[in-house]
Amino acid sequence: MKEIYSLLNDVETDIDSYCPQDLTDIEKTKLKEQIKKRIGKPEKNGKRKRYAAVAACVAVCVIALGTLNFSDLVYASAKSIAWQISNFLGIEKNLQDYTTVVGTSKTDKGYTIKLNEIILDENQLVVSSSVQSKQKLSEGGVIASADVYVNGKRVSVAAGGSSRALDDYTEESLLDYELEDIDTSSRLDIELVYTDILQGSKVTNGKWAFHFEADGSKLAEATVHKDLNNSFTLPDGSKLVLTEYTSNDLGQKIYFKVENWEYEKNPMYDLELEGKDDQGNKIIFDMSYFDGEEKTGRLNVRMIEGVVPESAKWVMLKPYAVKMPEKSGKMSHDFVEIGDSFTIKLSD
Structure with missing residues (x-):
């Protein structure tokens, strides 16, 4: 089970109120020690444009709430039987009509990121991906943060989601990226760019860029x-x-x-x-x-x-x-x- 991470400021929370039966006391203690949040910081113009997003562990339990600024991420844990979006969400319905299968990988600095599936929902880009390391992952797992661009313009403002370890070297995740001022009910030219990976306290800078098109019109109509x-x-x-x-x-x-x-x-x-x-x-x-x-x-x-x-x-x-x-x-x-x-x- 994946602990929750952030890049700044510890926040204490009561795990029992969210996951009373799914974790052992030891797991709850470890999870509690890892829960953190990001506080919105002043922008260059002096304003505090603040975003809040919940990281919901959709298949197991809701874990925590954090305040995010742009693409800073809060993660929670989830169990799934595969990387398909429908399985992550525990949805029995066939989402094939709304899903774009990307299925491509990029490697840099000893990490391979694979982009599996994406869905355009209203004001959101839902992304299924995995990260594989050449070296064994630390107990805390790995965080790969990304920015979303549409027609060359950065449009992601916050994100949250869930993840789990597949093996000692690989982790899969499902993230919802909040998109600002974008009509997601049409076909969009999208670039998803990862620029850093956090494992434990070590940040690895690199570039893992994916370019694809996605159409949200069918889901919008439904x-x-x-x-x-x-x-x-x-x-x-x-x-x-x-x-x-x-x-x-x-x-x-x-x-x-x-x-x-x-x-x-x-x-x-x-x-x-x-x-x-x-x-x-x-x-x-x-x-x-x-x-x-x-x-x-x-x-x-x-x-x-x-x-x-x-x-x-x-x-x-x-x-x-x-x-x-x-x-x-x-x-x-x-x-x-x-x-x-x-x-x-x-x-x-």
């Missing part, structure tokens, strides 16, 4: 959109507004915005929506992404709890929030209710 207008008050008095619900074969998402909130003044919050559908299935949405400058974000359905079934007629959810630490410190899981339950009508 995505259901429902407008929302549910408002709640956050603990600092700012306003959370849910704006849209979407659903496709990759899962469900709920988009939101915040009002009366400034990223240079107000605290950031971790958000959660918890409830059930009309069939009694437990449904949870976790905050996956937040753009502090645009004041918009997204919650993704928690895959380990199960997606919303196609046959569901409605979903009833209750909103919760907890303040995120502005600097390194203990991540709190003391979520508090910020409003009453609400219902999203899915079908007649």
Whole structure:
């Protein structure tokens, strides 16, 4: 099982609240010692354009939440039976119509990165890849960070995902890259460029570049959109507004915005929506992404709890929030209710 990494600032967290049965006490201790986060740092223009992303261990458990700046990555662990995206996500549906198989490898500085499959989803590039080292990997595994370019312009702003060791020399991962100001419902000319690999405390600089085309039109056409207008008050008095619900074969998402909130003044919050559908299935949405400058974000359905079934007629959810630490410190899981339950009508 892969520990969580970052490049800056330790954050303590309660592993038991996320993975109560999947890890031994020793594994939880090791994992807890490795959990870290990245705090958004000032840009050259003096602004703090802050991004938050959740690294969800989609096949095992949700591990941690971190604040990321551009392509800094937070990783969690996952079990899968192969590198196919559908297997990583635990999805039984055939994603072939939406998947681009790249299947090429690049080698530099003793590491080989193989790009397996990719899927263009709304505002995201989902990437399945593996890293192989000529030398045995350290216990902590390896992190390969990349930037996404479309038509020569860098468009990735944050990423999160999951990974696992295949053997002593190879690790595979599934990462969701957040793309800014890009229409992913069409064919795009994409370059994915890895520039450094972190193993333990050692950073190896190099270049592993992949060029390919991908088309997100079919998945976009198959995505259901429902407008929302549910408002709640956050603990600092700012306003959370849910704006849209979407659903496709990759899962469900709920988009939101915040009002009366400034990223240079107000605290950031971790958000959660918890409830059930009309069939009694437990449904949870976790905050996956937040753009502090645009004041918009997204919650993704928690895959380990199960997606919303196609046959569901409605979903009833209750909103919760907890303040995120502005600097390194203990991540709190003391979520508090910020409003009453609400219902999203899915079908007649």
